[in-house]
Amino acid sequence: MTAAVAVEGLQKRYGDHEAVRGVDFSVAEGEIFALLGPNGAGKTTTLEILEGFRDRDGGRVEVLGRDPGVKADGHWLRGQVGLVLQDIAVEPYLSVRETVARNAGYYPDPRNVDELLDLVGLNEKKGAKVKDLSGGQKRRLDLALGVVGRPRLLFLDEPTTGFDPNARRGAWDVVRNLRDDGTTIVLTTHYMDEAQALADSVVVIAEGRIVASGTPDTLGGRDSAQTRIRFALPDGAALADVPLPVSDVEDGLVTAETTEPTAALHRLTGWALDRGTPLDRLTVEQPTLEDVYLSLTKEYVQQEASSPSSARERKAPAGRGRRPGRSRS
Numbered sequence: 001m002t003a004a005v006a007v008e009g010l011q012k013r014y015g016d017h018e019a020v021r022g023v024d025f026s027v028a029e030g031e032i033f034a035l036l037g038p039n040g041a042g043k044t045t046t047l048e049i050l051e052g053f054r055d056r057d058g059g060r061v062e063v064l065g066r067d068p069g070v071k072a073d074g075h076w077l078r079g080q081v082g083l084v085l086q087d088i089a090v091e092p093y094l095s096v097r098e099t100v101a102r103n104a105g106y107y108p109d110p111r112n113v114d115e116l117l118d119l120v121g122l123n124e125k126k127g128a129k130v131k132d133l134s135g136g137q138k139r140r141l142d143l144a145l146g147v148v149g150r151p152r153l154l155f156l157d158e159p160t161t162g163f164d165p166n167a168r169r170g171a172w173d174v175v176r177n178l179r180d181d182g183t184t185i186v187l188t189t190h191y192m193d194e195a196q197a198l199a200d201s202v203v204v205i206a207e208g209r210i211v212a213s214g215t216p217d218t219l220g221g222r223d224s225a226q227t228r229i230r231f232a233l234p235d236g237a238a239l240a241d242v243p244l245p246v247s248d249v250e251d252g253l254v255t256a257e258t259t260e261p262t263a264a265l266h267r268l269t270g271w272a273l274d275r276g277t278p279l280d281r282l283t284v285e286q287p288t289l290e291d292v293y294l295s296l297t298k299e300y301v302q303q304e305a306s307s308p309s310s311a312r313e314r315k316a317p318a319g320r321g322r323r324p325g326r327s328r329s
């Protein structure tokens with residue numbers, strides 16, 4: 001598979017702060033790739049370098065085969081790459097349809113505006129002024145503006161922040177449809193269920209370094225992790241009678257961990273049936289992506305919480321938030 005994005009040894013410093021410290025990853029053409037990490041990890045810096053908005057201090061970067069740091073390739077790249085950023089500047093007094101139609105005019109082969117508004121769930125708001133949209137509706141408009149030019153590669157920066165649960169699922173469908181249409185997608189998100197639902201591959205960065213990479217199902221050894229079985233100890237049963245190795249008991253709730261859940265459950269339920277006592281509050285869980293992510297990033301988050309950078313208000317580099325409104329012809 002060809003790489004849509006290739007990053008090797010990427011480095012970026014702000015003064016004496018090393019924000020990105022030798023990051024390597026690649027994004028295959030046609031996949032959804034998620035860049036995850038705690039606040040201040042270096043995700044936005046990395047994306048901004050890929051988008052051509054920031055210079056790097058070291059390493060190699062290729063986006064669709066071109067170096068985004070080479071200004072002469074900027075025009076070509078802008079025609080191939082779509083961006084959905086936080087706080088895109090749009091005309092507040094234009095209608096939703098006018099806004100999308102105006103941006104469609106910047107591209108040689110834009111999507112059909114009405115079909116696109118339908119796709120992102122803004123059909124009923126076509127005539128509404130942008131200033132009157134809710135937060136979640138504005139993000140849908142951002143998404144429409146990011147894809148109206150049929151980009152080969154789409155950067156999505158926290159695409160569903162502020163969405164209600166139904167709108168999030170709608171946005172996920174849009175993103176999947178785009179991928180199925182052949183668009184490569186690079187997204188950042190703080191929602192692990194979003195990464196789980198969408199991403200074909202993920203990279204977790206913390207303090208400017210990669211701490212784990214893989215698929216959502218295998219990240220951090222998740223596929224070989226222990227299954228957790230929990231149940232209330234039946235009335236009259238002693239802990240010693242439980243036919244599984246117990247790892248914890250809290251408030252009468254017994255936890256056992258196993259790498260062979262089928263056999264373990266068979267033993268446990270057989271034991272309960274023989275005794276004629278139900279297993280109340282029985283649950284069987286594998287670690288979620290969020291569990292794995294939290295354990296991978298725990299040490300970095302503690303340091304981040306006490307670092308002044310976590311409180312810094314990030315300013316988009318000049319032009320970043322305004323790009324979809326600029327002419328790309």
Ligand SMILES: Nc1ncnc2c1ncn2[C@@H]1O[C@H](COP(=O)(O)OP(=O)(O)OP(=O)(O)O)[C@@H](O)[C@H]1O
Nearest residue numbers: 014019038039040041042043044045046309312314
């Ligand atoms: N323009 C800047 N000037 C100085 N320091 C910066 C600048 N931009 C980012 N940093 C610092 O670089 C580090 C990485 O920041 P970055 O915005 O890339 O993190 P992030 O992973 O996107 O975080 P978040 O999840 O909070 O958006 C942070 O410590 C941040 O304070």
